[in-house]
Each structure stands twice: as C-alpha cells, then as structure tokens.
Amino acid sequence: METNLQFRLAARPVGMVKDSDWEQYSPELELLTDGEIRVKVLYISLDPAMRGWMNEGKSYIRPVAIGEVMRAGGVGVVVESKSPKFAVGDYVSGGTGVQQYWTGAADDKTGNFHKVDPALAPLTTYLNTLGMPGMTAYFGLIESGQPKAGETVVVSGAAGAVGQTVGQVAKQLGCRVVGIAGGKDKCDFVVNQLGFDACIDYKNESVKDGLKQHCPQGVDVYFDNVGGEILDTVLTRINLKARIVICGAISQYNNTTPVKGPSNYLALLVNRARMEGIVVFDYADRYHLGIKALAGWMKDGKIKSKEDIVQGLENFPLALNMLFEGKNFGKLVLQVAQH
Numbered sequence: 001m002e003t004n005l006q007f008r009l010a011a012r013p014v015g016m017v018k019d020s021d022w023e024q025y026s027p028e029l030e031l032l033t034d035g036e037i038r039v040k041v042l043y044i045s046l047d048p049a050m051r052g053w054m055n056e057g058k059s060y061i062r063p064v065a066i067g068e069v070m071r072a073g074g075v076g077v078v079v080e081s082k083s084p085k086f087a088v089g090d091y092v093s094g095g096t097g098v099q100q101y102w103t104g105a106a107d108d109k110t111g112n113f114h115k116v117d118p119a120l121a122p123l124t125t126y127l128n129t130l131g132m133p134g135m136t137a138y139f140g141l142i143e144s145g146q147p148k149a150g151e152t153v154v155v156s157g158a159a160g161a162v163g164q165t166v167g168q169v170a171k172q173l174g175c176r177v178v179g180i181a182g183g184k185d186k187c188d189f190v191v192n193q194l195g196f197d198a199c200i201d202y203k204n205e206s207v208k209d210g211l212k213q214h215c216p217q218g219v220d221v222y223f224d225n226v227g228g229e230i231l232d233t234v235l236t237r238i239n240l241k242a243r244i245v246i247c248g249a250i251s252q253y254n255n256t257t258p259v260k261g262p263s264n265y266l267a268l269l270v271n272r273a274r275m276e277g278i279v280v281f282d283y284a285d286r287y288h289l290g291i292k293a294l295a296g297w298m299k300d301g302k303i304k305s306k307e308d309i310v311q312g313l314e315n316f317p318l319a320l321n322m323l324f325e326g327k328n329f330g331k332l333v334l335q336v337a338q339h
C-alpha cells in the first residue's frame, strides 16, 4: 500500500522554526469513500503567514493544532475520484497541507479545491500572481491603498510574492513606484525586469536617504510587507492623506520579544493619514475579478510572475525558513512531485 509523507506540527516554535518543531509521518493511503477525491500534491506554497499559524492565540484563522498536518496552499492533480465534481487528471488548487496526498470530500471547506488550467499559465503561477499573493497585492493595493495616477507608491518586500505584483500593478495604474528589498540582485530585478522606477537596498543603504532621493514628492501609498524599522522610516516621508496598507510584518514574526510598533505613528495625525490592515480572504468573493485583471496584464506582457522553486517535500523545514532569511527570490514554492 502506498504511503503519504506528511509534516505535522510537533511543537509551538520559539523564534525561528527548528527541525524539532516538526514530525514526519507516513500513514498508508486509505480507500476512498463516496464523494471523496485524492489529490496528488505537486507544488506547495510557502508563506510567511505559516509562521503565525504555528502560534497559539487569536488571529484571523485558527492556529494549526499540535499533531495536525501543517496547513498550506498547494496545487495538485486529482489521481482518484468518487465525486462527480472532479475527474481524474483535473489540476486543482486548494488547501493541500504539507503532504504528498490530500484525501477528503470533494466539497470539503478546508481543501476548498477549484480547477486550474496548466494550458493557460504554469501551475506555480496559480500560487503566485494568479493565486493568494496576487489577490493580496491587487485588492490590498487598489482597495486599501487607493493609488491614483501620478502618486508615489512605496512597497517593501519588493522582490517577493506580494511585493512584485503590488509594484507592477501600481505601474499599470500610472504611479511612481519605489521598492525596498534586500540586496543588489533583488533591487536590479525589480527595476530592470519589473519596471519599478527605483529600489532601495535596505541591507546596504539608508532607507531614509533612499526615500529622500527616490520619492522627492513624498509617499502617498506605502504597502508594508515587513513592519519594524522600515515602516517607522517610511512614516517620516508620508504626504497629506497618505494611505498605509498593513499587509504583513515579516521582520517581527520570529520575535521572542514584543512586536516593535511604529514610534513615528504621529505622522498619521499630522498628515491626516490612514493605516489599515488587510486580510486577503476578505476579498474571496471577488477573486475572479482580480484574476481576470492580472491574467489580462500577464497576457499582454505587462506583468511578470517570478517564482523560486525548491525541490523535494523533505526540504520543507529548510525551505520555509528561507522566507525569514531573505533567501527566496520571488514567490517561494516547494515542488513535491513531477507532472
């Protein structure tokens, strides 16, 4: 009988996730019952949010329980079906978890699978620009950031999954776009390949000086993926009625001390500015509109989707930590099987 390698949460991490926070299991695959499908997982999406899901406490989604298969989005292919909803050979995207096979009811709310077409875009794109990070970027920028042509948009984590799409969409909307990213290669990429107007290498230059130089008219929209000191510094350059989109704060996720809040928050008062948190799931009923817009720009060659693919489910713990070390270049995806 075939087995299913799974990564289950063994302990709640303190600081960076350690190998001992995971346990590997390989249960045998069981026979399907009526209404069920089996999905062979091809790619798993590695997301900074996974670190938060490992913590106890109230959030926008319940924590992963100790002993539970780690939650993850993924793309796979249906290999067995006892449901009219999916046929063998259908490619699907949904909540696969960190494992080789997902088995359950075709209409299961956690799996929440929908079909994707590999003829329209590479499968990994459905985990990036045409998936959750793309939806976060599109709706977070447009609905919360409300950028207008001619305004200056700054985005941190600029070469990452969400950041790359935020900047490219803002360019399509006629904005001046300045990225913030770690390292020369990432900065060169977002300017030369993605068309950003400038990029500040926060690891090698002063963010304050970079903002002065590249945002001479100030900052109208800041799309924040990182929090911490960078958020504090951008606050010193915002314009009247600026919009700050709090998408994430990856610089704080592994803290063993309290999260560093923005000490410059009075810039919001002085500038009658707004800071708003967003959660992508709130836009779920309109994802089809975001996908249509982004797919259209991609088809016209106006938006690119860059993924960074790591091979092998066994490398999951190491690959997840790449996000927090800035080692991923583009949307980080784990390839579990060939297709």
Ligand SMILES: NC(=O)c1ccc[n+]([C@@H]2O[C@H](COP(=O)([O-])OP(=O)(O)OC[C@H]3O[C@@H](n4cnc5c(N)ncnc54)[C@H](OP(=O)(O)O)[C@@H]3O)[C@@H](O)[C@H]2O)c1
Binding pocket: 046, 047, 048, 049, 132, 133, 136, 157, 158, 159, 160, 161, 162, 163, 180, 181, 182, 183, 186, 225, 226, 246, 247, 248, 249, 250, 251, 252, 278, 279, 280, 281, 322, 323, 324, 325, 326, 327, 328, 329, 330, 331, 332
């Ligand atoms: N609110 C929502 O619904 C929602 C949905 C999706 C994602 N998010 C958030 O969006 C953010 C980006 O997610 P993503 O999937 O696009 O990840 P990503 O940008 O593809 O990968 C994470 C990147 O964060 C940067 N980083 C890591 N540690 C950092 C630090 N201490 N200071 C500054 N930058 C650091 C690294 O880039 P550098 O090399 O440039 O440092 C790293 O490559 C995360 O905060 C995530 O939690 C929120």
